[in-house]
Amino acid sequence: MQIQDEDIENNNHQQQTQQQQQLSHIQIGGRKSKLAVIQSELVKKAIQENYPQIDCSILALSTLGDKVQTQPLYTFGGKSLWTKELEILLIDSIDEFPKLDLIVHSLKDMPTNLPSEFELGCIFQREDPRDAIVMKKGSPYKKLSDLPNGSIVGTSSIRRSSQLIKNYPNLKFESVRGNIQTRLNKLDNLDNEYCCLILASAGLKRLGLGDRITSCLDDVYYAVGQGALGVEIKKDDFEIKRILKSIEDPVATICCLAERSLMRYLEGGCSVPLGVNATYNQETSILNLKGIIVSPDGLQSVEDEVFKTIDISNDENLKKDCELVGIELGELLKLKGGKDILDKIDMTRNINAKPTEV
Template sequence: MTFDIPNNHIQIGGRKSKLAVVQSEIVKSIIESKYPELSCSILALSTLGDNVQSKPLYSFGGKALWTKELEILLLEEMEEFPKLDLIVHSLKDMPTNLPDEFELGCVLDRQDPRDAVVMGLGLPYKSLSDLPDGSMVGTSSVRRSAQLMRHHPKLRFESVRGNVQTRLKKLDDPETEFQCLLLAAAGLDRVDLGHRITCRLDAPEMYYAVGQGALGVEIRKDDPVMKSLLKTLEDKPTTYKCLAERSLMRSLEGGCSVPIGVQTNYNSETQELLFKGIVVSPDGKEFVEGQIIDKVTSNEEANQLGVRLSEILVKNGAKKILDEVDFERINQRPENTK
């Protein structure tokens, strides 16, 4: 298969962090391996989410925190920056409602979607249940802290920002207040820091974020050539799972900072997708869980499954929880804990 691409060159854009660059390089490698006649180059750019590190993620509202600057370059070149052909995102950070000019071209390379516990160097603990009452856990995610307040009410949770290396440096500082961090397992694995993981969290203790562990490739809607190329790269089971997850979040009108967790499993033999979801209040005291299973053989069926699960969750009270989310109260201290 050949594609009419000027100079057989594809300009990839992504964020500037080490993890983001590694992810852009993964997509570059996938394209060049399948199509040796094509060459790719990578532009790494800082975004609002990268540049403002002093505020917790939830305070931004969270719906285009990591994407806007790069999307401008999908439309046109600016100053010294070239026009992009595609943007590589951590899919969990990619808004479920994209601007009209753009679309999700494909989903690639989903690694372990679970969240991981990373203990401070030298500490004897492995899991959260090992920690003494009152221990401080660092996370930038209301989804993580909300779920864990349900299961570990005697722990404390505080926001910690920065790229993976910056967060680990804060954790390992001798003067740190944190005993451990909660991070995406896939991010640690991709930058060869999987050895720092002391525990990987499974549902129902921790449902993972929508799209977590997967790469999302964003393109212009008016670029059929790039769309056709990317369609040849996608993995169908991964795509179905992630589209269902994103459809759920879209239906619940949630940004990437809200307390919605998911777990999806696709059986390629029966073509059935088992989809579980949870919505949790930031203090962990209220929650709604639901699940659905059905045959999924197309992107549209995957999207519909997400809508159907959202209806189940809303019927059970999820909308009320989301409507009452007050992000200023996310870091409430558990009762009776100093």
């Protein structure tokens, strides 16, 4: 019996070795925006640094979410807009489009519940997750607290606008969409009423636009997964998963798994005013997850936090341990009234931000 077990183990090892030797090319997929291509390039570079014998190529596609720029996302489908059209190619090639081995997403755009055929292969390289203030060129102001009463601030998410209304009731917040450069061009137009924009720091920095950041919003909880990249793969593609293991960001993985678990527990999406702040101390092994739920009008809010020890070296239980942290915080927020706030939210409109053509 022992000999048979050894034979089976040897055969499995030989098959894995053959697969590794045969894998000479990885097809990466992503959105067609400039930022998305940069993010795909980051993953490509990291893979090739670890596996120089593997050639990687990038397929950049437009998705419905890229094409519709005149409405807030929550009015016509939310996060799935960024993923579905690419996921089809993880299954098989279609016409001139090749089969994909992996898809690079901004993690905050990925649904917390993926279709059963797919999985989150790894979490890669988290840039600064905070929201940034970008003032109009030539503005003398640095912070939102500096702005005159009634100043118009451009933002694109209910999470941001609800917290901002709560923290800065003297300002006006209007929806603005489009890629980052489109939004910046609109902001800097002298005929435009926007005094500033609220954008993710990570996107600005990856685009080489970090110099446009006037200050960061340390008093606003950021989006689940913001700043991190999520790599989606076909479920049980063990070879690709093994390769991705070498490029994952372990600290970002711990924080983001907990954040995503919180959102999943609260049944939230990008249209839900849920904000988070997660830190992991590698010296103490303590994960601190904070969360806030705010009503769209900013009048009701609940927040809490959880501290837990997470063993970063325990691959077997890491995901489960992180997810339990999110569930624990979710339960605390619900008990404080968070569920009542979420139940009252109308997903089809944001009473504080009119859709603005960009």
